[in-house]
Amino acid sequence: MHVGRLLSCAVANEVASRQVKDLRRLLSSGSRDNWLQACTAIVDILNTPTSLVRVEFTLLAAALIKCVKVPKDPRQLSLLTALSESMAQRLEEGDSTDVSVLSPKRIGEAMRAIGVTGRSPPTAVARLRDLLRPHLLATIPDMGPLQLRHVAWAINKLSLPWHAEINMAINTILDRVGLASVGSDELATFVWAVSRMGGCNERFTGAVAVDWAGR
Numbered sequence: 108m109h110v111g112r113l114l115s116c117a118v119a120n121e122v123a124s125r126q127v128k129d130l131r132r133l134l135s136s137g138s139r140d141n142w143l144q145a146c147t148a149i150v151d152i153l154n155t156p157t158s159l160v161r162v163e164f165t166l167l168a169a170a171l172i173k174c175v176k177v178p179k180d181p182r183q184l185s186l187l188t189a190l191s192e193s194m195a196q197r198l199e200e201g202d203s204t205d206v207s208v209l210s211p212k213r214i215g216e217a218m219r220a221i222g223v224t225g226r227s228p229p230t231a232v233a234r235l236r237d238l239l240r241p242h243l244l245a246t247i248p249d250m251g252p253l254q255l256r257h258v259a260w261a262i263n264k265l266s267l268p269w270h271a272e273i274n275m276a277i278n279t280i281l282d283r284v285g286l287a288s289v290g291s292d293e294l295a296t297f298v299w300a301v302s303r304m305g306g307c308n309e310r311f312t313g314a315v316a317v318d319w320a321g322r
């Protein structure tokens with residue numbers, strides 16, 4: 108009996124692992140139908156208490172990003188709400204094993220997705236946004252130019268009074284990344300966003316002026 112239960116658990120875990128791999132493949136596909144199929148499957152898993160599949164935080168973040176790209180689909184709002192609620196719940200539970208894999212790249216992309224939802228998002232999205240803030244502060248120093256642009260753009264888009272994050276992003280782009288390593292499109296969007304938030308100090312504007320003149 109004991110051996111039978113162990114074998115049953117092993118088979119169930121293998122099936123769950125395969126399902127997660129399939130979801131990753133669908134989310135990384137360029138097909139909109141595949142995105143929707145994966146997002147819908149993830150929400151079905153989240154809504155099934157007896158499901159053996161543990162959807163990782165990184166997979167939820169990837170699904171959230173894809174979900175906001177299909178605003179005209181009638182399922183989009185329910186998908187967006189369910190994904191946001193699940194991510195928020197895991198942040199509140201403080202599952203360090205799960206949350207620690209949410210990399211600077213994923214947080215930057217998640218912020219962009221939240222920014223796309225606008226200033227009057229569903230309650231679940233607003234809750235997720237606020238719960239992500241401490242993780243955002245912790246990861247900005249390790250972000251690359253694209254993620255820093257996403258963060259600055261989202262903060263401005265949502266009119267959030269997150270001045271500490273803006274200042275940290277500016278310092279990161281000046282002191283660690285270096286303006287020379289930032290593409291023209293990324294830099295233009297970043298400067299536009301931080302200027303609208305009142306974050307363009309003398310040091311930053313001077314450095315940008317010198318860099319831009321040499322491009």
